[in-house]
Amino acid sequence: MNDFRGQTLSWQIVNGAIELALHRDPCNEIGSLTLEELERFAAALPGLANEAQALIVHSTLKAGFSAGADLRELFQRGEEMEKGAALRGVREFLKRIHSVMNTLDAAPLTTIAAVHGVTFGGGFELALVCDIIIADRMARFCFPELRLGLIPGFGGIPRLKRDLGNAVVRDLLLTGRSFNVMKAQQIGLVSQIAAEGEALRVARATASQVGKFDRRTAATAKEFVKPIPYAELDREIDIFCDLYSRPAVEDGLRKFVENEGVQPYLP
Amino acid sequence: MPATDHTLDQILDLAATHFRVPREKLSADDDFFKTLGIDSLQALDLLTRLEHHFRIELPDYELQGVSDFRTLANRIQARL
Numbered sequence: 001m002n003d004f005r006g007q008t009l010s011w012q013i014v015n016g017a018i019e020l021a022l023h024r025d026p027c028n029e030i031g032s033l034t035l036e037e038l039e040r041f042a043a044a045l046p047g048l049a050n051e052a053q054a055l056i057v058h059s060t061l062k063a064g065f066s067a068g069a070d071l072r073e074l075f076q077r078g079e080e081m082e083k084g085a086a087l088r089g090v091r092e093f094l095k096r097i098h099s100v101m102n103t104l105d106a107a108p109l110t111t112i113a114a115v116h117g118v119t120f121g122g123g124f125e126l127a128l129v130c131d132i133i134i135a136d137r138m139a140r141f142c143f144p145e146l147r148l149g150l151i152p153g154f155g156g157i158p159r160l161k162r163d164l165g166n167a168v169v170r171d172l173l174l175t176g177r178s179f180n181v182m183k184a185q186q187i188g189l190v191s192q193i194a195a196e197g198e199a200l201r202v203a204r205a206t207a208s209q210v211g212k213f214d215r216r217t218a219a220t221a222k223e224f225v226k227p228i229p230y231a232e233l234d235r236e237i238d239i240f241c242d243l244y245s246r247p248a249v250e251d252g253l254r255k256f257v258e259n260e261g262v263q264p265y266l267p
Numbered sequence: 268m269p270a271t272d273h274t275l276d277q278i279l280d281l282a283a284t285h286f287r288v289p290r291e292k293l294s295a296d297d298d299f300f301k302t303l304g305i306d307s308l309q310a311l312d313l314l315t316r317l318e319h320h321f322r323i324e325l326p327d328y329e330l331q332g333v334s335d336f337r338t339l340a341n342r343i344q345a346r347l
Binding site: 027063064067117118137138140142175176177178179180182183 | 314
């Protein structure tokens with residue numbers, strides 16, 4: 001299937017690059033529906049990869065790339081289910097999203113995240129699976145999970161550890177602070193900064209450039225320089241589930257979900 | 268650290284321009300959430316613009332509980 005228009009995301013091949021567009025209001029929160037459509041994309045990827053030299057992941061929403069996991073859905077599922085069943089549901093969700101992320105991480109073509117605005121939590125983790133991050137000047141990154149009594153659960157810590165220095169990882173994780181593109185480029189996370197509204201255009205130019213090289217060579221080079229930390233990714237799921245079982249998490253999620261004020265995204 | 272008038276003026280100018288609010292309607296002790304009509308995501312947008320403008324890094328936890336331009340200016344001044 002070379003093109004798809006879903007409720008949360010769409011894809012098509014444009015000038016030899018697969019463009020995966022996220023478009024779930026208000027800011028591409030990743031819940032069960034997004035997961036189902038991401039799984040659909042992951043299943044279609046081998047066929048798409050035969051006809052494209054690059055994959056660009058971007059958002060069509062003004063608010064940003066993605067605000068991360070759908071915390072409202074996570075909270076509501078926890079409220080509706082018996083605790084054991086809720087925990088099993090969380091573990092199952094994490095295994096499924098990890099499978100998608102691992103597929104994207106190992107995709108045999110060059111992958112580019114074109115991000116702008118809010119790139120938080122699970123959205124940040126989606127960007128991290130890509131080979132290259134191109135960020136709009138107004139992009140902002142954050143791992144806010146510790147505010148909820150959790151750690152990132154979509155593979156964020158192992159991939160940050162793979163890509164960045166450990167001191168930087170500790171700062172970002174343990175403070176839960178958000179940071180801008182200048183910082184992101186300084187620490188080696190972002191490879192190119194685009195003017196406001198220009199990230200997708202820059203990503204397309206980059207996709208065109210990588211398309212000049214032999215596909216097999218590019219895929220081999222990628223596999224050589226980008227190991228996937230499978231053991232740590234599995235460990236992350238276990239740690240997340242251990243933490244999720246604690247009452248503090250339910251309290252943190254409730255506080256976020258029931259916050260009707262103007263500052264839910266500020267620490 | 269108390270902000271200089273120059274720092275405060277630059278913040279008010281930037282906020283007025285970006286959020287399309289008449290500059291004369293903004294003053295130092297206004298609640299910027301109310302005056303600009305913004306939520307926390309837009310506040311992060313404002314923070315990013317201010318970081319770029321002043322060429323500083325201002326962790327968002329320093330803005331916890333901050334809602335007026337004067338205190339915001341003081342936090343920025345401490346990073347200049």
